[in-house]
Amino acid sequence: SYVWLNGAIVPATEAKISAFDRGFLFADGIYEVVPIYSGQPFLFDAHMERLERSLREVEIPQPVSRAHWLEIIAQLHAHAPLEHAVLYIHITRGAEFPRNHLPSPNLQPTVMATLSAFTPPVGSIAPARATLMEDIRWLRCDIKSISLLGNIMAKMAAQQDGSIEPLLHRAGRVTEGASSNYFIVKDDVLITAPADTLILPGITRDWVLKLAKKNGISVEERPFSVAELYAADECFLTSSTREIVPIGTVSGQLINDGQCGPITEKLMTCFRNSRP
Ligand code: PDD
Numbered sequence: 001s002y003v004w005l006n007g008a009i010v011p012a013t014e015a016k017i018s019a020f021d022r023g024f025l026f027a028d029g030i031y032e033v034v035p036i037y038s039g040q041p042f043l044f045d046a047h048m049e050r051l052e053r054s055l056r057e058v059e060i061p062q063p064v065s066r067a068h069w070l071e072i073i074a075q076l077h078a079h080a081p082l083e084h085a086v087l088y089i090h091i092t093r094g095a096e097f098p099r100n101h102l103p104s105p106n107l108q109p110t111v112m113a114t115l116s117a118f119t120p121p122v123g124s125i126a127p128a129r130a131t132l133m134e135d136i137r138w139l140r141c142d143i144k145s146i147s148l149l150g151n152i153m154a155k156m157a158a159q160q161d162g163s164i165e166p167l168l169h170r171a172g173r174v175t176e177g178a179s180s181n182y183f184i185v186k187d188d189v190l191i192t193a194p195a196d197t198l199i200l201p202g203i204t205r206d207w208v209l210k211l212a213k214k215n216g217i218s219v220e221e222r223p224f225s226v227a228e229l230y231a232a233d234e235c236f237l238t239s240s241t242r243e244i245v246p247i248g249t250v251s252g253q254l255i256n257d258g259q260c261g262p263i264t265e266k267l268m269t270c271f272r273n274s275r276p
Pocket residue numbers: 033151176177178179180181199200201202203204205238239240241
């Protein structure tokens with residue numbers, strides 16, 4: 001497989017990054033994940049806006065323009081044609097020696113991108129399990145940071161509990177998953193946590209909110225509690241690579257009857273019809 005690294009496409013086995021890269025030393029960088037269906041990046045501008053915002057928030061200069069990203073995708077496709085793909089973008093502040101928390105000015109960011117095979121979800125309504133756990137991450141989860149240790153620890157704990165995803169909360173307030181956003185439905189109202197600094201503003205989350213509004217479903221972006229989650233009629237999660245996944249059980253407790261609810265199923269159909 002191939003990697004686009006700092007301006008050139010190289011075989012993955014030959015891609016080299018400095019041992020003093022601040023991404024390696026400090027996780028000083030940001031990333032983005034864009035699904036590509038049949039060669040078409042889905043919600044590309046929204047992903048680019050989020051990428052550019054993450055860079056601004058951490059004061060890393062934007063090294064690649066949107067138009068250039070489209071060229072890079074085409075180049076990667078030319079090297080390894082894939083029907084559907086996931087574009088992974090990874091940008092760090094750059095490399096410098098000696099190691100110093102405070103970055104020097106005018107570092108050259110390290111930029112890496114890969115395409116990997118993507119199997120779009122088939123839209124199964126089989127409900128999945130999630131595991132409730134405390135959100136121990138930092139307080140700027142709105143930045144798509146490559147520092148993901150908290151997310152990874154939660155993901156491993158969820159797997160050990162037989163779940164597909166952790167469901168994180170802070171003092172009883174539901175935030176998000178390790179790599180997904182959560183929604184609940186109560187009395188025909190779709191509810192999801194607000195896009196503040198405690199969650200990543202998911203591109204799929206935003207798209208699902210738009211689809212819901214277009215289809216006459218009432219939506220509320222507001223904090224909701226673990227108690228509301230357990231009393232909900234429906235629950236699902238969203239992400240770029242998983243689209244919409246119905247959640248039937250949280251830490252062994254059924255949500256309603258534990259089946260995929262009608263609003264979830266409707267949104268899954270709307271989603272499938274709205275993407276390439
Ligand atoms: N993760 N919350 C977190 C913490 C995430 O890492 C992600 C995405 C989401 C969902 O965002 P989106 O709908 O834009 O994919 C929410 C990506 C897919 C990943 O880390 O691979």
